[in-house]
Amino acid sequence: MMALEPIWLTLKLALSTTIILFCLAIPLANWLTVKKGPIQIVIEAIVSLPLVLPPTVLGFYLLLLFSPNHAFGAFIERTFDLRLVFSFPGLLLASLLYSLPFMVHPIKSGLANLPVSLKEAAYSLGKSKRATLIQVLLPNIKPALLTAIVLTFAHTIGEFGVVLMIGGNIPGKTKTASVAIYDAVETFDYATANSYAAVLLGSSFVILVLLYTFNRRARKMATIY
Numbered sequence: 001m002m003a004l005e006p007i008w009l010t011l012k013l014a015l016s017t018t019i020i021l022f023c024l025a026i027p028l029a030n031w032l033t034v035k036k037g038p039i040q041i042v043i044e045a046i047v048s049l050p051l052v053l054p055p056t057v058l059g060f061y062l063l064l065l066f067s068p069n070h071a072f073g074a075f076i077e078r079t080f081d082l083r084l085v086f087s088f089p090g091l092l093l094a095s096l097l098y099s100l101p102f103m104v105h106p107i108k109s110g111l112a113n114l115p116v117s118l119k120e121a122a123y124s125l126g127k128s129k130r131a132t133l134i135q136v137l138l139p140n141i142k143p144a145l146l147t148a149i150v151l152t153f154a155h156t157i158g159e160f161g162v163v164l165m166i167g168g169n170i171p172g173k174t175k176t177a178s179v180a181i182y183d184a185v186e187t188f189d190y191a192t193a194n195s196y197a198a199v200l201l202g203s204s205f206v207i208l209v210l211l212y213t214f215n216r217r218a219r220k221m222a223t224i225y
Contacts (some may be wrong), residue, residue, distance in 0.1 A: 110144025
């Protein structure tokens with residue numbers, strides 16, 4: 001029988017990841033768009049690593065990094081009395097790293113495709129770089145922002161490798177829906193696995209339909225005006 005805890009935990013993880021990454025990715029994407037140099041190339045490569053790296057590889061190194069036997073994990077535990085491995089905070093931190101390119105790349109593409117004259121006009125009217133970004137540039141890339149939000153949320157919902165490596169399979173604490181599917185299949189409980197899978201499949205489909213509908217309407221409005 002399907003329990004609701006993994007579903008709620010998955011939604012909590014996806015929502016937290018999306019909100020935090022949205023705040024972090026905007027300045028990072030803008031910086032990567034504006035600045036050109038070897039440092040930006042290195043940073044962009046680091047941001048994109050989760051796209052090509054097997055999730056278990058990333059999860060393995062994060063597991064070592066977050067472990068209390070490692071300097072970083074020991075520092076976090078000693079300073080904040082917080083153990084990252086097999087806990088929700090560790091799961092969230094790993095999810096932020098793994099989903100980072102899904103938020104940064106659409107926003108960066110949206111900013112890069114804006115005409116330079118838009119930014120120059122804002123500067124000529126006395127707006128600061130920050131005000132130009134918030135009041136001028138971001139309102140003109142709403143489809144890109146929505147795409148970034150939806151992709152990040154949907155991707156986090158389906159995370160498995162990193163989630164299992166960092167969080168394990170603790171009911172009510174780190175057992176997400178994707179892990180619950182794996183757990184049910186391992187015990188040959190295909191009915192429960194099918195219930196979790198159907199929820200994830202249905203929610204992902206609805207999210208994508210809403211995204212494409214919004215983007216189509218946004219393009220139509222842009223053509224009219």
